[in-house]
Amino acid sequence: MITADERYYSSLRRNIMAIxxxxxxxxxxxxxxxxxxxxxxxxxxxxVDHLAALVERHAVHIDTFLNEKLADISSLAAIKPLxxxxxxxxxxxxxxxxxxxxxxxxxxxxxxxxxGTQVAYAGPFRLIRAQYRDASWFREAMNQPFxxxxxxxxxxxxxxxxxxxxxxxxxxxxxxxxxxDFVAFNRLVEELRVGKTGQAFxxxxxxQFQTQPHTKLGLNPKELLRVVRGEHSSKMEIYPSAVxxxxxxxxxxxxxxxxxxSGAAYWFEYTVPESQSRFLVFYQSLKGGRWYLFYVQETxxxxxxxxKARALTLGVLALSALGVAFTAWAxxxxxxxxxxxxxxxxxxxxxxxxxxxxxxxxxxLAAGIAHEIxxxxxxxxxxxxxxxxxxxxxxxxxxxxxxxxRRSLAQIRTQxxxxxxxxxxxxxxARRTDxxxxxxxxxxxxxxxxxxxxxxxxxxxxxxxxxxxxxLPWVAMSPSEMQQVLLNxxxxxxxxxxxxxxxxxxxxxxxxxxxxVDVADTGEGIPQANLQRIFDPFFTTKPVGKGxxxxxxxxxxxxxxxxGDITVNSAVGVGTTFHIHLPAGDGVVERPF
Numbered sequence: 001m002i003t004a005d006e007r008y009y010s011s012l013r014r015n016i017m018a019i020x021x022x023x024x025x026x027x028x029x030x031x032x033x034x035x036x037x038x039x040x041x042x043x044x045x046x047x048v049d050h051l052a053a054l055v056e057r058h059a060v061h062i063d064t065f066l067n068e069k070l071a072d073i074s075s076l077a078a079i080k081p082l083x084x085x086x087x088x089x090x091x092x093x094x095x096x097x098x099x100x101x102x103x104x105x106x107x108x109x110x111x112x113x114x115x116g117t118q119v120a121y122a123g124p125f126r127l128i129r130a131q132y133r134d135a136s137w138f139r140e141a142m143n144q145p146f147x148x149x150x151x152x153x154x155x156x157x158x159x160x161x162x163x164x165x166x167x168x169x170x171x172x173x174x175x176x177x178x179x180x181d182f183v184a185f186n187r188l189v190e191e192l193r194v195g196k197t198g199q200a201f202x203x204x205x206x207x208q209f210q211t212q213p214h215t216k217l218g219l220n221p222k223e224l225l226r227v228v229r230g231e232h233s234s235k236m237e238i239y240p241s242a243v244x245x246x247x248x249x250x251x252x253x254x255x256x257x258x259x260x261x262s263g264a265a266y267w268f269e270y271t272v273p274e275s276q277s278r279f280l281v282f283y284q285s286l287k288g289g290r291w292y293l294f295y296v297q298e299t300x301x302x303x304x305x306x307x308k309a310r311a312l313t314l315g316v317l318a319l320s321a322l323g324v325a326f327t328a329w330a331x332x333x334x335x336x337x338x339x340x341x342x343x344x345x346x347x348x349x350x351x352x353x354x355x356x357x358x359x360x361x362x363x364x365l366a367a368g369i370a371h372e373i374x375x376x377x378x379x380x381x382x383x384x385x386x387x388x389x390x391x392x393x394x395x396x397x398x399x400x401x402x403x404x405x406r407r408s409l410a411q412i413r414t415q416x417x418x419x420x421x422x423x424x425x426x427x428x429x430a431r432r433t434d435x436x437x438x439x440x441x442x443x444x445x446x447x448x449x450x451x452x453x454x455x456x457x458x459x460x461x462x463x464x465x466x467x468x469x470x471x472l473p474w475v476a477m478s479p480s481e482m483q484q485v486l487l488n489x490x491x492x493x494x495x496x497x498x499x500x501x502x503x504x505x506x507x508x509x510x511x512x513x514x515x516x517v518d519v520a521d522t523g524e525g526i527p528q529a530n531l532q533r534i535f536d537p538f539f540t541t542k543p544v545g546k547g548x549x550x551x552x553x554x555x556x557x558x559x560x561x562x563x564g565d566i567t568v569n570s571a572v573g574v575g576t577t578f579h580i581h582l583p584a585g586d587g588v589v590e591r592p593f
Contacts, residue, residue, distance in 0.1 A: 009340060013332045020328035025321060032317060036310070043306045048267060051194065051282055051295065051302070056265040058192045058200065059284040059293045065188060066148055066287060069105065069180055070163045072098065074146065077165045077176045085111045085176060091122035098178070107160070107179040112138065114173040123179070125156050141166055141175045148287055151182065151210045158182070161210070186211045189293070195304065198297035202286065210291055218277060219270070219296060227268060228283055228292065269299065354484055354554055372422050372455040376415035383408040383415075439474040439585050440482065442508055442515055449486040450506065453494065460494050461501030462521075468508045473584035475515050481558045488551040489519040489578050496523025496576065514564070515584055520577035526570040534568065 076094060077085075084090045091109050098106040108123020116133025132138040137149035141164040151161045164177035189211040192200035199217075202210040207222035267282045278299040283292050300307065387408045394400040450464055457464045493504050502522035509516050526534060537553040559566045563583045570576040 009336050012339065013336045016332035016335055017325075017328040020331060021324055024324045024328070028317070028320060032313065036313060039309070040306065044303065047302055047306075048280070051198075051280065051297070052265045052267060054192060054194070055200070055282040055284055055293065055295045058189075058295075059265070059286055062188060062202075062293060063286055065185070066163070069102075069178070070146055070148060070165070072102075072106075073163050073176055073178050074165045077167050082167065082169050082174065085174075086120050088120055088122065088128075091120050095122040103184075105181045105184050107181050109178045110176075112175040112177060114142065127155060130155055137162060137164065138175065141177070142173060150204050150208070150290075161185075190214050192295055195297055195301040197301040198295065200293060200295045202291050202293055204291055205289075217296070218272060218275065219279060219281075221294075224270070224281060224283070224294060224296075225292070227270065227281075228266075350554075350557060354481065354558070369422060369455070373419050376418045379415045380412045383411045437476050437478055440477050440479050442472060442475055442482070442517060442582070443468040443470075445479060445482055445486060446506055446508060446517065449483055449490060452487065453490050457494055457504065460498045462494055462497050462504050463502070464504045464506070466506045468506075469510065472508060472510055472515055475562075475582045476585040477562050477582065478558075482562075485555045485558050485580065486517070486519070488555050489580075492551060493519060493521035493523065493576070496521050496525075500524075502575075510584070513584055515582045517580040517582070518577055519580075520575060522575040525572040525574055526568070526576055527572055531568065531570060535566075 080090075080094070091111070095106060095109045098109070108121065108125065108127070110118045110123070110127065110130075111120040112118045112132055116131055116135070116138050118127055118130040118132065121128045121130070135154070137147060137152070140149070141147040145166050147162075147164040147166075149161045149164070151159050153159060160179050160182045162177045162179050164175050167174040167176060189200050189202055192198075193214075197215075199213050199215060200211075201213045201217070201221075203221045203225065204210055205225070207225045209221065265282055265284045267280060270279045270281050271277070272279070279296045280299055280302050282295040285291070286293050387405055390401055390405055390408075446466060446468060450466060454464065490504065490506075496502075497504070500523075504522075505518070505520045507518040507520070509518070535552050535556040556566055559580055559582070565581045567579045567581070568576065569579070
């Protein structure tokens, strides 16, 4: 069974550990939270800015590539007469020159009349007289001066796209076209790679791939396009990159996004609903807003170093917390053990002080006890002498008065028993103080102590009156220690009335869950200036050699240890009353008043 002391020390140990851990870890946690947040924010900005700048530069590079190829075809259409372009040999020469200049990017070259029939062709395929009348790129080319088509399979059955210019001459329209090497163009787009999962690709406004991602994407390009257009069902914010020079406008309380604007890279975070994979997505429009260059990278990959630093920091924090907890446990154990040792030493010291106080009290009782015993001893001596006289009369021949002898012996026995009772009380009080707590009836203790001091009170001219309330609750206390408290208070009261005599009233009562003992005298009272100090150790107003100054201090310590309190009311010339408040024990108040 766990004792009250064990519970107290366990609580003290937990409190010490909690204080050490709180004081040690709170600043560390606060510092790491602030520094972690600042580092997290700065690192994300750095990564996003870097990737946005890469996407922007790459988009400019791709647009430049396409515009250069379109410019070459436009220049050819402007400087070469239409008759030359209709010459197959001339077309072969021009294609050879283009391939040499652009390292094979131009795959073929052809001239298409306004009916869609390719009238001149140079290239690796047999496409002379090919019919493009129904091809979308041809219809588009006939409607505008310059055309860069989407990627399509066409007559050759291979993915490719063309650049074309319209030639207006002699009331007729012609289209000069060239196929761009799709592999070279795809390689150009794929050059943008960062980390393990970063890759770039192009889709058109229909959400169709214009280049092939180098790995399985894991994203639906049409979903990305819906996000870009603001059509996605889930709430999602698209942020402008922090690259200097980008324009940001406000629209409907959110950052506006113009998918057709050029020169601005935007980004957003996208979570794939099926796999819950998170991606950083950057995009920028190409070809006047008809294509989009997308760059995607898994968030875990993009912020790998950030997450690694975070994991390392959390690991260091966990180790620090364990170290602090172990230190707190070791320190609390050591401190509590030291407190236990000090408490034991203090308890031993208190016991010694109480014993000293008891010896002092016994000394004060000695005079009264001597008077108490002196009378019966004198009677016994007188009765013994009377018996001796009767025996001498019998030796002279007179008859023995047996009844008288019997009466004297009875008197001796009575007075001897009285001495025995007095010494028994003295010995009972003088035995070593037992601090064991018991359930005690306070009235019984009061009666015992009053009987002990009765003789001294009589010689001091003090009338002792007791007013004991019946059926008081039991009180948990050490009987010998409480006996010491009552004896000290009563002796002080007798000292106060020793010269003038008076009345000592001892009252027991019950009030608000507490058993109260009042010790009131009609002595000279205590000056107000001394009331605040009377419980201080070694404070006394008695003459030198008369008191030690420990009596009231011992009383205060004992009562407080019992969980009670002791107070005093005093007025000079009227008297002093001490009130002992003790917590009621397990006993039941049968008749509270």
